[in-house]
Each structure stands twice: as C-alpha cells, then as structure tokens.
Amino acid sequence: MAEARPPRVAYLCMEYGLDERLPLYAGGLGILAGDLLKAAHDVGFPMVGVGILWRQGYVEQQIDAGGRVVDAYPRHDAIKEYLEEAGVEVTVAIRGRPVRVKVWRLPEDQPAGSPPHAPLLLLDTNVPANADRWITGQLYGWFAEERVAQEMVLGIGGVRALQALGLEPEIYHFNEGHAVLAGIELIRQGMETGMTFEQAWQAARRRIVFTTHTPVKEGNEEHPLALLEYMGAFNGLNRRQMIRIGGDPFHMTVAALRLSRAANGVSELHGRTARQMWADVTGAPPIQAITNGVHVPTWQDPRIARAYAAGDDLWPVHQALKRELLAWVKCRTGVQLAEDHLLLGFTRRAAPYKRATLIFQEPERIGPYLESGRIQILFSGKAHPLDDRGKEIVETLVGMARRFPKSVVFVPDYDMEVARMVTRGADVWLNNPRRPLEACGTSGMKAAINGVLNFSVLDGWWPEAFREGENGWQIGDGYEGPGADAHDAGSLYETLLGDILPAYEQDRSRWTQMMRQSIADVMERFSAERVLDRYDQEMYGAARG
Structure with a gap:
C-alpha cells in the first residue's frame, strides 16, 4: 500500500529560535519550534510555520559594574534583510478598530550559514497606517492588553494570513496556548457558512492539535473574559460560547485542550503530570507523551x-x-579557564525552579574545589524582564563568579550562540531542576550528542535516556517532597566529588566510553526528525481520522 501523503500542517508558535541573528525567540519553546521547522525541511514534510516579526525581540541583558542586571530593548530592523514580503496584508479588529497585519516570509535558506528550514510566515503590525504598531514590538509583552493583542495577531491573523496566501492547512498545530484564538477564528468562519456553534466547534477540532509545555497550573495563561471582550478576542462568539470553550476566567490551556482533537506533553514524565493537572477538563482529548x-x-x-x-x-x-x-569565554568575559580541569556547563533560563545556585548550597563542601580550580563552572542565563526573582538568581551567580574568579564564570545575555558553544565544549552538563517542573529540557540532549555527559535530576527527558554508569549520572532519586533541595544537593556533592571528578581525572578510558554511549543513546532517539514522525503518526493522523 502506498504511504498516505502527510497533511499540510500550519505550526503556530509565539517564538522561533532558528539562528541567533534572528531575535524571534526567548528560550526553549522557540528553539524547539525552530528545530522542528528544520527537521521538516530535511525530510520534505509539508509544514509552514506561523509566528510574529518582533521589532525588539525579547530582551538583551547585561551586567553593570555593580553586578546588577540591566535590560535593553534595541530595535532589530536588520532582520528584514533576511525576509521577503509575502505580498499580502490581513486585518484584525483589536479594541474596536482595524489593525493591519503585514505578512513576511523567511526564505528556507535564510539566514545564510544556518541549516535550512520549512517556510516561516511572520506577522507584523509595524505598518505606518496603524495606530497600534506597538503590538509586535516586544516578545511576551509586559501588560495584559499587549499580550492579548499579540495572541489575536498570532491566532486570528495567522489563520487569515494562511488563507490569503492560498495555504489552507489540513492541520493547525498550536505549540502552547498562545495560538488558541486561531481556533476561535475557525469556529467563527464555520458559523458564517451556516453551521451551528456546536457544528463549527467540532469541525475546528478535527483540524487542531495542541502541545502543552508548562507543568505547573499557575504557569498556564488565563485572561478575564471582560478583557477579552474589550480587546475583541470574542471575534463573533458570545460570552456563553467563550465560557464553554475556556471557562471563566478564560484559560488558554483549557481552551486549547477543548479545541483540539489530539494533545501531547513533551516527555513521558510531563505527559503523566499534564494528565493529572488537566484530568477535570471536560471535552479534552487524552494527553499523550x-x-x-x-x-x-x-x-x-x-x-x-x-x-x-x-x-x-x-x-x-x-x-x-x-x-x-x-577562548570564546575569555573574549566575552576576560576570564581564562583551565583546559585540563573539569568544566561544568549550566546555561538556561533564569527561573527559580531550575535551581541554578543549588551547587553552592553547602559552600564548605564545594568551596575548596572551586578555590583550587579542580572544578570549574560556566553559567549563563536570562530572566524575564518582570521577574525580579530571576534577576536575583543571575546576580547571585555573578557574585559567585566574583568570589571564585578563576573557576566560576557567568556569560551574560544568554542566546543560541552561548548554548551552542557550551553544549559542545563543556565536560559535564549540569541540570538540577526541582522535579517534576522541567517539562523536557532539550539542552541536555544538545550536550549529549556532542559527548558532553549529563549530570541531572531525573526530570524531563533524562529518565527516558539515563543508564546508570553508562551515559551520565543522576542527581537524587526522584524525591519530590519537603526538603528536596537539601536532599538533591547532598546527592549532587556525593556523585560529583565521589565519582565524576575521579573519573575525569583518573579514568580517561571510562570517560570516553561514556561519551560515545551518550551520543549513541541520544542522537537518533531524541532527534527533531523522530518527533516530527511521531507527530505525523500519532497527532496529525489522529486529527485526520
């Protein structure tokens, strides 16, 4: 039997991490989206990405002379040198007035020198005729009205842009709940053809799949119905219908589940967590992993x-x-680390649950190794502009770098370049989130395929890949109760000082065998190409059925 043609999929995401020269991403969600578009190109899968052309990107963060985080929001007009005009504009009514949305296309071979990717459409309200040019200014805008307006552009504008270009997808894939208003637009269009609300809802569901990423209910976005109505996000539906879909207040993840034919979490553990979190949502599909x-x-x-x-x-x-x-670290920071001493890498978003400072919890145990330089640690991270706790974490790491100037380094303004350098050049990849709050943690995969050995809490993807004594090490035993920080810190020190450091210094044969095993275990099993194949078989096929 001939293989069925894959569906044409529109992949809707608020951010895309394709290359550090394209400031369209904040962190892991965008990197995942960018990797999926690249995999789609590699295998000829008919997918088109839909996102937003951010004029200021996310945020640039530097450290001042006093060790404080300083935010900056430069304009990124140079990004347009990589883009082509798609030749269409669509209109979205926001706060009762029309907002023109220009559509750009990022060619598959841009930017030059980066791996090619599936087509990506970028929506832009920075049009001279608009009073609301600010909507596509800063990724993850600070205020509720700004965020809703951005989600209206992505969801409602995204559907209309695809249709204006004659790209009528069989499947709409919502990567997180930011794109939910695309489902509202599909329902509105169905009702305009004479369908009832229920019929239009079911017709939309047959074309929508959803990936959830956030394993904490409080981290999932919701909006007051009054705000959505004021902004125009009801988009032809009434209050009762919006409540049926997303509740009151309107919960974006709940709405995405009720609008979708198929849904998934992003690791086996996260799938279980998500099923528990959303078990009481009526009308939701089973959440697979x-x-x-x-x-x-x-x-x-x-x-x-x-x-x-x-x-x-x-x-x-x-x-x-x-x-x-x-050499790159010395150029960026002025610090020269030692080539022959163990180097741990820890670069990721600055969020409290990731516990960047856990390794410093017992200074009397780790301090002597940092003083002597036998253990070196390279940190980088970026906090959300409104996250004071995240900025405090960054400033604590900067303080540790000043306390141990020859063995601890903090590289500011974390981006794809930092991630690429560290996941290729560190000896060990340190990851110690508070389980089960790391939905997946793909940075560890990037390290593993370069032979950088993972040393991680059994959270996210690591429980699926870890083989004790063969391809890395674990921190703790999966304990999630009171005192988990102290419990995991004790395990971290015991394994780092009692096994990892001696292996690095005294047993090169074991170390290199573990490097090879790490690559073998991760390179194919945890590739974006494999993810795309599973989406097609288990999500897109389900939505087609």
Whole structure:
C-alpha cells in the first residue's frame, strides 16, 4: 500500500529560535519550534510555520559594574534583510478598530550559514497606517492588553494570513496556548457558512492539535473574559460560547485542550503530570507523551559527528572544542579557564525552579574545589524582564563568579550562540531542576550528542535516556517532597566529588566510553526528525481520522 501523503500542517508558535541573528525567540519553546521547522525541511514534510516579526525581540541583558542586571530593548530592523514580503496584508479588529497585519516570509535558506528550514510566515503590525504598531514590538509583552493583542495577531491573523496566501492547512498545530484564538477564528468562519456553534466547534477540532509545555497550573495563561471582550478576542462568539470553550476566567490551556482533537506533553514524565493537572477538563482529548528532540545538524559539531561515525577517539576532538569554548569565554568575559580541569556547563533560563545556585548550597563542601580550580563552572542565563526573582538568581551567580574568579564564570545575555558553544565544549552538563517542573529540557540532549555527559535530576527527558554508569549520572532519586533541595544537593556533592571528578581525572578510558554511549543513546532517539514522525503518526493522523 502506498504511504498516505502527510497533511499540510500550519505550526503556530509565539517564538522561533532558528539562528541567533534572528531575535524571534526567548528560550526553549522557540528553539524547539525552530528545530522542528528544520527537521521538516530535511525530510520534505509539508509544514509552514506561523509566528510574529518582533521589532525588539525579547530582551538583551547585561551586567553593570555593580553586578546588577540591566535590560535593553534595541530595535532589530536588520532582520528584514533576511525576509521577503509575502505580498499580502490581513486585518484584525483589536479594541474596536482595524489593525493591519503585514505578512513576511523567511526564505528556507535564510539566514545564510544556518541549516535550512520549512517556510516561516511572520506577522507584523509595524505598518505606518496603524495606530497600534506597538503590538509586535516586544516578545511576551509586559501588560495584559499587549499580550492579548499579540495572541489575536498570532491566532486570528495567522489563520487569515494562511488563507490569503492560498495555504489552507489540513492541520493547525498550536505549540502552547498562545495560538488558541486561531481556533476561535475557525469556529467563527464555520458559523458564517451556516453551521451551528456546536457544528463549527467540532469541525475546528478535527483540524487542531495542541502541545502543552508548562507543568505547573499557575504557569498556564488565563485572561478575564471582560478583557477579552474589550480587546475583541470574542471575534463573533458570545460570552456563553467563550465560557464553554475556556471557562471563566478564560484559560488558554483549557481552551486549547477543548479545541483540539489530539494533545501531547513533551516527555513521558510531563505527559503523566499534564494528565493529572488537566484530568477535570471536560471535552479534552487524552494527553499523550511525545518527548521533544533536537535538530542534530544544528547542535552537533560536525567534527564530533565524523569522529563518532568513524569510531575514532573522541577525546582529541572534545578537547579542541573545549579550547574553542575557553577562548570564546575569555573574549566575552576576560576570564581564562583551565583546559585540563573539569568544566561544568549550566546555561538556561533564569527561573527559580531550575535551581541554578543549588551547587553552592553547602559552600564548605564545594568551596575548596572551586578555590583550587579542580572544578570549574560556566553559567549563563536570562530572566524575564518582570521577574525580579530571576534577576536575583543571575546576580547571585555573578557574585559567585566574583568570589571564585578563576573557576566560576557567568556569560551574560544568554542566546543560541552561548548554548551552542557550551553544549559542545563543556565536560559535564549540569541540570538540577526541582522535579517534576522541567517539562523536557532539550539542552541536555544538545550536550549529549556532542559527548558532553549529563549530570541531572531525573526530570524531563533524562529518565527516558539515563543508564546508570553508562551515559551520565543522576542527581537524587526522584524525591519530590519537603526538603528536596537539601536532599538533591547532598546527592549532587556525593556523585560529583565521589565519582565524576575521579573519573575525569583518573579514568580517561571510562570517560570516553561514556561519551560515545551518550551520543549513541541520544542522537537518533531524541532527534527533531523522530518527533516530527511521531507527530505525523500519532497527532496529525489522529486529527485526520
């Protein structure tokens, strides 16, 4: 039997991390979206991405002389050199007045030097005729009205842009709940053809799938109905109908579940967590688990790939990558780390649950190793502009770098370049979130495919990949109760000082074998191509059925 043609999928996401030259992303959600578009191109899968052309990006963060975080919001007009005009504009009514939305297309081979990707449409309200040019200014706008307006552009504007271009997708894939208003637009259009509300809802559901990423209810977005009505987000529906879909207040994840034929969490553990979180949502599909993956050609250094494929010794290649990282760190920070001492990498969004400072919890245990330089730690991270606690974490890390100037480094303004350098050049990838709050954690996959060994809490993807003594190490035993921080810190010190450090300093053969096993265990099983195949078989096919 001939294989069924894959559906044409419109992938709607608020952010896309394709290249550091394109400031269209904040963190992991965008990197995942970018990797999926690249995988779609590699295998010829008919997918088109829909996002927003952010004029100011997310935020740039530097550290001042006093060790404080300083936010900046430069205009990124140069991004347009990579774009083509799609030749269409659509209109979305926001706060009772028409907002013109210009559509741009990012060609598949742009920016040059980055792996090609499936087509990406970017929506832009920075049009001279608009009074509301600010809507597509800053990714994840600060205020409720701004956020709702952005979600109206993505959802309502995204559907209309696709239709204006003659790209009528079979499947709409909502990557997080930001795109929910696309479902409202599909219902409105169905009702305009004479369908009842219920008929239009069911017709929309057959075309929508949803991926949820946030394993804490409080972190899932909701809006007062009065705000949505004022902004125009009801979009032809009435209050009762909106409550039927998203409740009161209107919960974006609940709405996405009720609008979708199929839904998934992003790791086996997160799938279980999400099913428990949303068990009381009526009309929701079963939440399955499709673990995220990474685009291997983007994140794996080709020298490691060649050495691995040829069966060559990985150590000389790793040391070359480490030297490149250390030279880059010196250029960025002025600090020269030692090539022959153990280097831990910890680079990710600055959020309290990620516990960036856990390794410093018992200074009497870790301090001597940092003083001597036997253990070195490279940090980078970025806090949301309104997250004072996140900024405090960054400032604490900067303080530790000043306390241990030869062994602890903080690289400011975390972005894709930082992630790429550290996941290729560190010796160990440190990951110690408070379980089960790390939905997946794809940065560890990027490290693993470069032979950088994971040392992680059994959270997110790591329980699926970890093999004790073969491809990395675990922190703790999955304990989630009171005192988990102290419990995990004790395990961290015991394993780091009692096994990892001696192995690095005294047993090169074991270390390099673990590096090879890490690559073997992760490179195919946790690839973006594998994720796309599972989406097609388990999500898009379900929506077609």
